Amino acid sequence: MARPSFFGLLLIAPALAMIGALFLYPLGFSLAAAFTEPGGGLSLMHFQKAYELYSTDILFTLFIVVVSTLLTGLFSIAISGILTLGETPWLVAALRALYRWPLFIPFIVAAQCMRTFLAKNGLMNNTFVALGVMEPIQATSFLDWRGIIITFVWKQVPFVTLMLAGAMASIDRATIEAGRNLGASRVRVLIELVLPQVAQTLLVGLVLSFVTMLSVLSVPMMVAGSQPTMLTVDMAFRINSYGDYATANALGVISYAIAGTVAWIYLRHSVKREVQA
Amino acid sequence: MSGRLHLSPANAEPLAGSGKSQAVSRKSGSSVAAARVWALGSTSLKILGLAVFAFLLFGPLANLALWSVAERWYTPFKLPVSYGMRYWEVVFRPTGDAMTSLMTSVAIACLTVMVALAISVPAGYALARLKLPWRTALMILFLLPQAFPSVAIYINVARVFYSIGLTGTITGVVLVHAAHGLVYSVWIAAAAFAAIDRDLELAARNIGASPLRTFFTVTLPLAAPGIMASAIFVFLESLDEFTGTFFVGVPQVTTLPLLLYNASMGGNYQIASITALILLVPSVVFMIVIERFLKADVLSKVGQ
Numbered sequence: 001m002a003r004p005s006f007f008g009l010l011l012i013a014p015a016l017a018m019i020g021a022l023f024l025y026p027l028g029f030s031l032a033a034a035f036t037e038p039g040g041g042l043s044l045m046h047f048q049k050a051y052e053l054y055s056t057d058i059l060f061t062l063f064i065v066v067v068s069t070l071l072t073g074l075f076s077i078a079i080s081g082i083l084t085l086g087e088t089p090w091l092v093a094a095l096r097a098l099y100r101w102p103l104f105i106p107f108i109v110a111a112q113c114m115r116t117f118l119a120k121n122g123l124m125n126n127t128f129v130a131l132g133v134m135e136p137i138q139a140t141s142f143l144d145w146r147g148i149i150i151t152f153v154w155k156q157v158p159f160v161t162l163m164l165a166g167a168m169a170s171i172d173r174a175t176i177e178a179g180r181n182l183g184a185s186r187v188r189v190l191i192e193l194v195l196p197q198v199a200q201t202l203l204v205g206l207v208l209s210f211v212t213m214l215s216v217l218s219v220p221m222m223v224a225g226s227q228p229t230m231l232t233v234d235m236a237f238r239i240n241s242y243g244d245y246a247t248a249n250a251l252g253v254i255s256y257a258i259a260g261t262v263a264w265i266y267l268r269h270s271v272k273r274e275v276q277a
Numbered sequence: 278m279s280g281r282l283h284l285s286p287a288n289a290e291p292l293a294g295s296g297k298s299q300a301v302s303r304k305s306g307s308s309v310a311a312a313r314v315w316a317l318g319s320t321s322l323k324i325l326g327l328a329v330f331a332f333l334l335f336g337p338l339a340n341l342a343l344w345s346v347a348e349r350w351y352t353p354f355k356l357p358v359s360y361g362m363r364y365w366e367v368v369f370r371p372t373g374d375a376m377t378s379l380m381t382s383v384a385i386a387c388l389t390v391m392v393a394l395a396i397s398v399p400a401g402y403a404l405a406r407l408k409l410p411w412r413t414a415l416m417i418l419f420l421l422p423q424a425f426p427s428v429a430i431y432i433n434v435a436r437v438f439y440s441i442g443l444t445g446t447i448t449g450v451v452l453v454h455a456a457h458g459l460v461y462s463v464w465i466a467a468a469a470f471a472a473i474d475r476d477l478e479l480a481a482r483n484i485g486a487s488p489l490r491t492f493f494t495v496t497l498p499l500a501a502p503g504i505m506a507s508a509i510f511v512f513l514e515s516l517d518e519f520t521g522t523f524f525v526g527v528p529q530v531t532t533l534p535l536l537l538y539n540a541s542m543g544g545n546y547q548i549a550s551i552t553a554l555i556l557l558v559p560s561v562v563f564m565i566v567i568e569r570f571l572k573a574d575v576l577s578k579v580g581q
Contacts, residue, residue, distance in 0.1 A: 008407030104560035106517030113337035252429025
């Protein structure tokens with residue numbers, strides 16, 4: 001089978017057509033709208049306007065998404081590490097039963113949950129006050145950047161953990177046993193033996209999480225106030241309030257660039273891996 | 278977690294240097310009581326950690342459930358002032374907006390699954406088994422709709438759809454949802470096909486089965502759990518999809534997420550919470566059954 005299979009191309013053609021019509025074509029549309037000036041020539045004027053109006057929001061978006069991704073990775077590694085290497089059966093069983101609950105909860109439902117839970121008079125502050133951990137006067141609303149990060153991490157950790165725990169379960173137990181027998185602590189086994197074997201899965205999970213969080217419209221709209229906010233909200237605002245496709249698309253191109261950087265990291269990693277294999 | 282680290286040296290005795298091991302045993306011999314305190318402390322730490330974890334996990338959901346049965350709840354009160362099912366009645370009234378939205382949502386999700394599977398099963402097979410040029414690039418291409426910030430795409434899809442009369446139609450929304458779910462369906466289908474032992478197919482071919490028969494009697498049944506998993510993902514993605522419907526479906530197509538959004542932004546937390554709970558039902562059901570469909574051997578092949 002040296003030459004490419006024509007049959008294979010035939011099988012994949014409908015999928016490619018769909019991507020072309022519903023993704024590549026609109027993508028071209030958005031690039032065109034972002035880079036052309038009203039007269040028709042190429043220009044960066046829309047980017048200038050987007051930058052003037054929304055530079056804070058660009059940084060805000062980057063900050064939120066990067067911090068959320070890092071926290072998601074950290075929690076997922078911790079949870080799947082306990083699931084794989086834990087030696088307290090009841091703890092592992094309880095954790096396994098618990099961690100997956102938010103997995104399929106839609107972002108919009110998570111946003112509605114957090115909108116009430118993290119509010120100044122939400123269940124979280126009320127519980128802390130009732131437990132005596134906090135004075136009622138100290139209660140503050142978390143419905144700002146912290147709320148967005150909490151919602152994102154709450155929603156994405158189960159997803160990455162599911163992938164990671166699955167990958168950890170399928171690696172050769174003998175390597176773990178060998179490390180443990182040689183006296184390595186479980187944390188060291190996790191970091192030095194287990195993680196390198198599942199790095200690819202972790203990376204896929206985090207890349208998917210990163211771009212998902214970058215694209216979510218409902219969470220920043222419902223959880224946080226209006227300023228500063230994430231780029232998705234700004235885009236929707238430009239369209240719905242002004243019909244300003246040019247600036248909205250310029251913001252879109254900026255978010256493409258952010259996502260593209262991450263995709264590039266993933267690509268480079270998997271190419272390197274393929275060369276090694 | 279830090280409370281558990283002390284447990285490890287005990288297992289490691291035989292291989293440690295002799296001097297070191299003597300020191301360790303002398304030390305541990307003198308402090309049995311200390312070890313017991315350690316064990317107790319570590320157990321209570323684990324329980325505490327688990328309790329905090331459970332609170333953070335279920336607290337938001339509990340708040341949602343409370344709101345759905347709260348008839349009156351205002352600021353100085355930590356719990357609802359009066360409870361009742363009045364809002365449930367409003368939502369489940371057969372003529373109400375919520376039932377219409379529910380029907381619309383389910384219909385769209387089913388159609389989306391059909392479209393996505395019809396497209397992704399052949400594509401997944403081709404990617405897993407057949408020789409394709411630029412295979413990695415193709416895999417990445419299917420990731421793109423997920424890898425690109427979708428809002429920017431949807432505003433342009435809406436613009437294109439508007440010019441061909443697809444905005445505000447079920448067809449338009451189904452197309453958008455199917456394209457969005459394609460990465461899950463194609464990647465998981467490809468992983469499911471890749472996880473199948475090739476010898477089983479070769480055995481079938483050896484005893485005279487045609488390639489088509491081999492596919493339908495050997496390959497497809499073996500890949501079925503993975504394909505089911507991808508169908509589940511697509512169904513949920515469609516049911517929960519907000520952004521695409523927000524731009525393409527308005528104003529005629531109101532799915533449950535849009536109803537939730539409108540109610541929540543309008544300050545009607547009861548209706549929003551009940552709608553959210555309805556959306557939770559399939560999520561929780563699928564969360565419970567997903568591991569049956571998505572096995573570790575398939576999961577480890579996702580994205581390769």
